[in-house]
Amino acid sequence: MATLSSIRSPGVYVQEVASGPRPIQGVGTAVAAFVGITADGPYDQAVKVVNWSQFTRTFGTFVDGANLPYAVHQFFDNGGGAAYVVRVGSLASDEGQRATAELTSSVRAGHAVYRVEAVDPGAGGDAITVAVEPKVEPEGGEAPPEEAFTLVVRRGDDVERYENVTSRKGAANVVTAVAESRLVRLTEVGSSPVAERLPASGEVALTGGAALPARVTPGDYLGDVTARSGIAGLDALDDVTIVCVPDLAAAYEEGQLDADGFKAVQSAMISHCEARKDRMAILDTPRGLNAQQVHEWVTEKMAFSSPFATVYWPWVSMWDTLLGRARLFPPSGALAGIWSRNDDTRGVHKAPANEVVLGALDVEQALTRKEHDDLNPAGINAIRAFPGRGIVVWGGRTLASDAQWRYVNVRRLFNYVESSILLGTQWSVFEPNDQKLWQRIERSVGAFLLGLWRDGALFGTTPTEAYYVKCDAETNPPDQVDAGYVVIEVGIAPVKPAEFVVFRISQLPTGGAVAE
Incomplete structure (x- = not known):
């Protein structure tokens, strides 16, 4: 907003002016x-x-x-x-305990040509499957090699497809293609002169991942x-x-x-x-x-x-x-x-x-x-x-030996109030340290605590019984202001749980009940 001293020419000017206290947003509590x-x-x-x-x-x-x-x-x-x-x-404790599987040549049954290993150790690798599907025939252009196939790696909804790869060396080599995978890595562990391609179809599941x-x-x-x-x-x-x-x-x-x-x-x-x-x-x-x-x-x-x-x-x-x-x-x-x-x-003030x-x-x-x-x-x-x-x-108790912090809800209410005020008053840092700032802080914190009192988080029939906020010349003497400090005192009366509910019941003689 421009200051009055910055206006140089005649005319009508509209200025937006902030009014009321700056609201303090309550932080998350759970x-x-x-x-x-x-x-x-x-x-x-x-x-x-x-x-x-x-x-x-x-x-x-x-x-x-x-x-x-x-x-x-x-x-x-x-x-x-x-x-x-x-x-x-x-x-290191479960390194090497990754889920694995083997892809086998269709020419020499039982002869492992590739070892598939999960990238991440742990039982999550057991959810991975690797499937071999037929090659993809393009509508136009150069046809893929006869021995080409498609490798599909799947873990749940996460699917990776490597189309028209082969077991031969070169740019289309399956090991080279799968090197980009986030799920598995492929290693050639055995081969045969006549085993140049994988089966036209089939699926294997990885197993053996370390659970813990x-x-x-x-x-x-x-x-x-x-x-x-x-x-x-x-x-x-x-x-x-x-x-x-x-x-x-x-x-x-x-x-x-x-x-x-x-x-x-x-x-x-x-x-x-x-x-x-x-x-x-x-x-x-x-x-x-x-x-x-x-x-x-x-x-x-x-x-x-x-x-x-x-x-x-x-x-x-x-x-x-x-x-x-x-x-x-x-x-x-x-x-x-x-x-x-x-x-x-119910609110953080209610005992859980x-x-x-x-x-x-x-x-x-x-x-x-x-x-x-x-x-x-x-x-x-x-x-x-x-x-x-x-x-x-x-x-609903804490492990505190101090009776004033005996209840969980009291400690958590103070955590909530302190964190909310801390976050909600960041605007005040580096503001001019004068009475206007003190009053603005008082109004902001007071409005926040008033809302808590209305929600039943603070004890008292009136706001003055439930809380107070003090930020004035008494809490901020000149030497403290010169040092760059602003001190605000806040006091709240938390509600405490009715842990022991006692009914005092007495027997009255017949006809002796009298309303008072």
Whole structure:
């Protein structure tokens, strides 16, 4: 907009003037990050998926020995919207375990002339087929050689066709043509003077791809921020709000990790969330623990104290499509989906508890009231089966020792408010540091918090009881302004869950009830 001093000639001028506070857009609250093992896909690279089909196209489907694909499926089944997936493991651990097949000469049956090998290691190569079809006769022009054929490489909807290739040396050589393939590589491993062409038709399927890395170490999970690998690599993602490592318990059970390794990985999850202050970790426990053992595991062996971490127990029984029967799963994937569903239907201020675990058939172990009395103060959120109500999340606490950060929804509400204000006030950087700027910031933040109060996220019958925003000469003395600082104080009163609902019922004598 031109200033008045820049107007030089007579005339009528129209100027657009910004009015009212600059709106602050609320950030996303339920974008999960899953770190672990998959059947296929790139290693140590965060890939965003928004549905199960996208996941399978990049990382393959369910695979025996890996919980991450099931966790992602449970996340979407329970209302999850978007997730990042980071595949960990060493390429060297399954190098050479690529799916393979052989193309055989039609002249000397059983004599392998070409070896077909999947480009990527892993079970994803098992979905590849290679078909030999007749040559393509052109409508005009030079006819292809008699021994020419068409090679078709297919993995799902991904199809590659190499038309009119031959086994002879030259520009049309099949090995040279397939060198451009993203799916397979071709190697001539045997030949015969009379075996100059492949069969006119036929199809082979690649097999033998490695389903899982040979071994995944704590270092694979921890990763490196520079390489954007593992948990540390999540630091480059600003929209993640939930962190899960669903394969950790299985690695511990199989002996790949000891208790110290288990603790190191979960400690890294918590440290990452505490450093970012915009996300929380959902921790799993090992399978097979009873109520007393899980209490000891959480309070003594792991001994975490953080408002940015929460743990749910016991494991839940769900249907395993791969095995064709029900089996136990760690609950972190389903809980991440429940958090997302709760945010969509009620809001981040509502505790993600008293929510049904969709897809759950049973729990690993039923709880008594006395056992639950011991677990709840320790921050262990129970998953319980109630007759007529299904499998329900029956806890909403963090692992914080500080009572003001006891509840998951309180910590997540502050994460949401802080991230939204941080992103929504970037316009103020390098603005003239005067009273006008202070008032504009106050109005913007105040309008955002007013909306939260109206949505029921803040406690109080009036806005003044629910929040305050202060940005004036008191928070910005002259020496601070000269140093380039603007300080804004914000206070909010979060709503806390009604965790204990108590009815006091007394018996009155007959005819003694009196309305007051």
